[in-house]
Amino acid sequence: MTQNLPEIPDTLVNVDVIGYSNFLVNTGATGTKFLKEIRDNKKIMGIKCPSCGKVYVPPRLHCPTCFARMSEWVKLSGKGSLTSYTVVRYEEPYLPKQPPFAYGIIQMDSADTGMAHFLGEVDLDKIKIGMRLEPVFKEEREGSILDIDYFKPSS
Ligand SMILES: [Zn+2]
Numbered sequence: 001m002t003q004n005l006p007e008i009p010d011t012l013v014n015v016d017v018i019g020y021s022n023f024l025v026n027t028g029a030t031g032t033k034f035l036k037e038i039r040d041n042k043k044i045m046g047i048k049c050p051s052c053g054k055v056y057v058p059p060r061l062h063c064p065t066c067f068a069r070m071s072e073w074v075k076l077s078g079k080g081s082l083t084s085y086t087v088v089r090y091e092e093p094y095l096p097k098q099p100p101f102a103y104g105i106i107q108m109d110s111a112d113t114g115m116a117h118f119l120g121e122v123d124l125d126k127i128k129i130g131m132r133l134e135p136v137f138k139e140e141r142e143g144s145i146l147d148i149d150y151f152k153p154s155s
Contacts, residue, residue: 030061033073038148039141046074046111057111058145079154080108082131087124100124106133106151120150 027035030047037043047059051068057076062069085104088095102124105114119127120136134154141147 028061030059030070032143034059035143035145035147038137038145039143042135042137044076044078044108044115044135044148046076046108048072048074054112055110056113057108058113058115074110076111077109079132079134080106080111080114080151082119082127082129082133082151083107083114084129085119085127087127102127104133104151117145117148118150119152121152 034045037045044057045059046055046057047070048055049063049066049068049070050072051066052063054063054065055074056063056070059073060070083105085102087100087102088097089100091099097118102119102122103116104119104127105116107114117135119133132154133151135148136150136152138147138149
């Protein structure tokens with residue numbers, strides 16, 4: 001399930017920070033590869049620590065547990081489970097969507113960490129911890145975590 005993928009070019013991708021748009025951040029080589037896989041291939045990739053074996057999604061350059069440098073990319077199934085969530089029912093000018101909407105932490109299958117994203121195509125009163133989810137990608141993708149429109153219930 002794991003493989004080493006070719007190195008990516010030095011060109012970096014700038015991204016909107018979810019929930020606080022209009023900020024541009026440099027994602028570094030690891031984050032850039034992660035976003036390019038989403039943009040170009042609709043794939044959410046993990047990265048595996050060579051020391052402790054943990055798989056991180058979203059990926060990072062160094063393992064926060066044992067500080068090893070990571071470079072082994074892991075192909076994931078594309079599905080995951082909800083580990084926590086909140087439903088936003090109030091309106092504030094900085095919110096990225098019109099309430100009510102839900103954010104969640106999704107732990108992709110084979111990963112040891114979770115990623116935050118929106119939940120969609122779901123009754124907000126029927127969201128459950130552990131529910132199976134899969135990403136819905138935007139048609140027009142530009143190298144942002146928001147190229148994933150949201151995660152929807154899956155079987
Ligand atoms: Zn580690």
